[in-house]
Amino acid sequence: MSENRKIAQDVIEAVGGKGNIQSVAHCATRLRIMVNDKEKVNQEQVEQISKVKGAFYNSGQYQIIFGTGTVNRIYEEITGLGLDTKSASEQKKEAVKSGSKFQRAIRTFGDVFVPIIPVLVATGLFMGVRGLVMQEQILDLFGMQPEDISENFLLFTQVLTDTAFAFLPALVAWSTFRVFGGTPIIGLVLGLMLVSPSLPNAYDVAGGNVEALRFFDIIPVVGYQGSVIPAFIAGLIGAKLERAIRKRTPESLDLILTPFLTLLVMIALSLLVIGPIFHAVEQGILDVATNVLSWPFGLAGLLIGGLNQLIVITGVHHVFNMLEIQLLAEFNNNPYNAIVTGAVAAQGGAALAVGLKTKSAKLKALALPSSLSAFLGITEPAVFGVNLRYGKPFIMALIGGAASGFLASILGIKATGMAVTALPGILLYLDGQVLQYILVNVVAVAVAFVLTWMFGFSDKEQEKIGKPE
Incomplete structure (x- = not known):
């Protein structure tokens, strides 16, 4: 066998x-x-x-x-x-039928946003590479100055870095229709309507260069470039409306009437009601988040870095995907990533200490590869296989995450993207922040490793709780 x-x-x-x-x-x-x-x-x-x-x-x-x-x-x-x-x-x-209503809601929220993360990761990497190429030190290697960069090259990089966020509502509405049982292509078109060139561009309106349209003299109507929540709500209501219309439409007319009525009702509702209301809600959430991230003395990093992996094991961390997307759409940077990357690396540091300290061949074979996985940004093997299993190493890793988060806040580093951490995350900091980023991760690993080695693990404790030898 x-x-x-x-x-x-x-x-x-x-x-x-x-x-x-x-x-x-x-x-x-x-x-x-x-x-x-x-x-x-x-x-x-x-x-x-x-x-x-x-x-x-x-x-x-x-x-x-x-x-x-x-x-x-x-x-x-x-x-x-x-x-x-x-x-x-x-x-x-x-x-999906199991768990509490809150757990199911969070799971559904994650189902909407997780599929669009890969293109946002790619966009962030493009931003990082552009930042690296545009640095004077790099240009000097080729005997060039910033003014030597051609207009066409800059336009090419803008296509790579700006497209996903320019059409973000289309991505969100498409995914929301898909999750809630609507026809995804209808969701995609509804999202594209929210950023139609016929509407005043949201960024231009925010900059004061363009006036919003006024419907009935009181309702401001603009495009929703970079918006998340209005597109999500429009997608949620739109998917349910489409299903309701389809049930009441004769099969012979379904192809014509269902998409026609869904888009007609939803674009009017989105521009006149959903957009103005939920854009204000979205802006409020963003204001609160940016205020927290700007807390003085590194307090935000201390708190977020220390709690991040604790939140991850509860499964509700997908909520923060929306926050990261909003930060990138609004500011073209993501300080949240800089804080949580150390929380990920710290789990690897704690698992590495366990693997090097234990005399158990089985535990070594489990802990050492798990630590490598965490250093590559995947903490599940280290968290569930080693650190949480023995308790204290997980706590020591949380302390390492808090220390590195504190340092990231003090240094003020910000990623150009999201969802990539630890060693692969270096690609999001090529715009002159790479040394600070490496320092943050080294501190995370060092604190978690030293604390776990000194106070967090011993083979005697492992034998007491009957773990594999």
Whole structure:
């Protein structure tokens, strides 16, 4: 019997046998199991299984971390044992019914914004590369000055860096229609209407160069370039309206009437009601966030950096995606990323200390690769497989995150993008901030490593709580 087949059988036994498993799916790093009875799952037995880097409940699923590549092989073995397997998206639809209303709301919020993050990450990287290329020191290497850069090259870089945010409402409305059961292309067109060139540009109106249109002499109407919440609300209401219209429209007229009525009603509602109201709400949220991030003496960094990974394990961290998108759309920078990157790196520092200090071969094999994963921006193996498992290393990593967040706030560094942290995050700070960014991450790793080594872990404590040797 192969090792992976044995692991698959051990997993089935540890989660209560085949009779306790509704379905099995997997993502890039985790095996996701829907179980009938949580009480039948033996957590300690699961954690003892070879190649398992941690296990936890999230989004109505029992998720076992195996890591990239390994999880595919274990899933194939489980498929061969005759269990009901589903795609991750199919199983997610089943899981979405579980949890509290608040958890389901946060999960839905994440489903809307997570799919558009990759293009915003790419945009941030483009901004970072442009910042690097435009630095005088770099231009000097090629015997050039800033004034030597051609207009066409600058225009090309603007296309790369400005497009996603110029049409951000279209991306948000498209994704919102998709999540709430509408036709995504209708959502896309509705979002494009919100940034139509026929409307006064939001940035020009904010700069005082252009006047907003006045409907009925009192309602200001502008384009919503860079807006998130108005597009989200328009998408939410629009998807529900489309479904309601479709139910009441004869099939022979559906193709004509449903999109016509949906767009007609929604663009009027969006420009005259949703836009003015929720743009004010969005601006209020942004004002509060920027005020917090500008707290003196590094207090914002201390608080956010210290709590970030604690928030992550609760699963509600997707809320902050919207904040980061707003910051980038409004200011073309993201101080939040600079603060939380140290929180990520600190988890790697704590796991590294555990891996180097322990004499357990199994724990070394788990902790050292997990720390590398965290240094690459993925903390799940380090958090769930090592730090949270032993308790104290997680606390020491939170302290490391607080220290690095404090330093990031004091230095005032700001990313050009979002969603990329630790080592890959360097690409978001190529505009002259790279040394400060590296220092922030080094402090995070050093504080978490030293505290974990000195106070956070010992093999004696590990033996007391019966963890793998």
